[in-house]
Amino acid sequence: MSGEPSVSSAVIRGLEFLDRHAGEWYCTRCWADEVGADARTLHRVSVLMGTDEARLAGYEAKADGACKVHDAKGTRLAGRKGPRSVRGLRKPRS
Numbered sequence: 001m002s003g004e005p006s007v008s009s010a011v012i013r014g015l016e017f018l019d020r021h022a023g024e025w026y027c028t029r030c031w032a033d034e035v036g037a038d039a040r041t042l043h044r045v046s047v048l049m050g051t052d053e054a055r056l057a058g059y060e061a062k063a064d065g066a067c068k069v070h071d072a073k074g075t076r077l078a079g080r081k082g083p084r085s086v087r088g089l090r091k092p093r094s
């Protein structure tokens, strides 16, 4: 009943990160690394982000998507089951 404040703060940090890097795909594993959150927590968020409602709110997620970090390393993410990728759709404020 005490709730899990660390989870919601991880979610907020995650969404802020996507806002700052709008348009770039990250797999949930690298996304968790970038924001210092638990990968399983952000994986659950990525599942929620695969909805039309999330897209309207400015976020998108899909299974087996691209990942900016893995692409930069030349590591292939494709073909591995499990990882999901997320991105923010909002234009960064200028």
Ligand SMILES: [Zn+2]
Binding pocket: 026, 027, 028, 029, 030, 031, 067, 068, 069, 070, 077
């Ligand atoms: Zn990745």
